[in-house]
Amino acid sequence: MRDSGKLLLEEIDFVLAERSQLLARGLTFRVVHRYRPPGADCLPGEEIWAVSLMQRGHEYQLLLSPALLILADYLLRNSRYAQTASQIAGGIRRSRFHAARMNPSERKPRIPRSSIKEYIKRLHRALSFAFRKARLRIKPSDVLLVQDSVSNHVLYQWKAVVELIHVDSGPAKVGLFSDHVHQS
Amino acid sequence: MTRILLFDPDVAHAEALAMLLRGSGREVICCSDQRMLARRLRERTFDAVILYSYRSGDWKLHLAEIWSFGKALLAQPAVICFARGYRGPQERVEAEQRGVRLVYEG
Numbered sequence: 001m002r003d004s005g006k007l008l009l010e011e012i013d014f015v016l017a018e019r020s021q022l023l024a025r026g027l028t029f030r031v032v033h034r035y036r037p038p039g040a041d042c043l044p045g046e047e048i049w050a051v052s053l054m055q056r057g058h059e060y061q062l063l064l065s066p067a068l069l070i071l072a073d074y075l076l077r078n079s080r081y082a083q084t085a086s087q088i089a090g091g092i093r094r095s096r097f098h099a100a101r102m103n104p105s106e107r108k109p110r111i112p113r114s115s116i117k118e119y120i121k122r123l124h125r126a127l128s129f130a131f132r133k134a135r136l137r138i139k140p141s142d143v144l145l146v147q148d149s150v151s152n153h154v155l156y157q158w159k160a161v162v163e164l165i166h167v168d169s170g171p172a173k174v175g176l177f178s179d180h181v182h183q184s
Numbered sequence: 185m186t187r188i189l190l191f192d193p194d195v196a197h198a199e200a201l202a203m204l205l206r207g208s209g210r211e212v213i214c215c216s217d218q219r220m221l222a223r224r225l226r227e228r229t230f231d232a233v234i235l236y237s238y239r240s241g242d243w244k245l246h247l248a249e250i251w252s253f254g255k256a257l258l259a260q261p262a263v264i265c266f267a268r269g270y271r272g273p274q275e276r277v278e279a280e281q282r283g284v285r286l287v288y289e290g
Contacts, residue, residue, distance in 0.1 A: 004266075004289050007289065008264075009208055011264050011287050015262035015285050019262045137283065
């Protein structure tokens with residue numbers, strides 16, 4: 001009994017530590033950018049390649065369209081404050097990085113204020129698929145929050161830990177391993 | 185204080201474990217049948233649920249019950265399943281996939 005009791009106490013400490021870390025920090029999401037000029041930090045013109053949920057060492061990619069990738073990238077990198085649809089649309093428009101990905105003349109996606117609500121629903125759906133794959137019993141609305149303000153605005157906030165990965169543009173001679181991955 | 189729900193059909197074993205856990209500063213509530221488990225889960229929230237499993241896979245029967253209470257992330261208790269005797273990796277894989285920690289005892 002003493003040995004099994006010790007084992008039990010260790011296991012309880014472990015799962016409670018895991019749980020409290022999850023509750024305190026939120027889930028971890030990885031955002032991958034590619035085509036970064038070598039030596040640069042993070043520049044407009046890079047492609048937002050993927051957004052993934054990281055759970056227990058596994059990566060679960062969110063199945064997102066180009067417009068949703070831009071919105072997810074913006075929300076994840078500005079997750080400190082809840083924002084209204086107007087603030088999100090304005091923030092994306094004014095951000096050089098995101099605006100570079102949204103030039104209508106080049107048939108790139110646009111994110112108008114009026115479509116944010118629908119896009120958030122789609123992000124919830126993508127999160128729901130990823131949670132199911134990761135066997136997480138979490139409601140997407142507990143991660144990507146939709147909160148009523150004291151007036152009639154709705155605020156959105158993606159509570160998460162964000163890991164930003166950059167894949168540099170390789171040399172002109174493109175081979176299988178020409179890209180260099182950097183975590184920043 | 186950490187609140188734990190201990191499900192163990194062996195009442196004497198449950199009491200001995202509960203004493204040990206209380207000694208380390210945890211609040212422990214024991215139950216020995218499915219109906220009692222559901223009632224306890226309805227009454228209050230727990231940080232962790234410990235399931236003692238005496239037969240292969242019997243812990244799966246209780247999982248739906250546990251997760252039907254409190255769907256929110258904050259209300260989800262962590263679930264640890266203690267199984268008597270090694271039952272191979274398959275059961276452990278299934279437990280991991282369901283988000284349960286399965287530990288073989290002895």
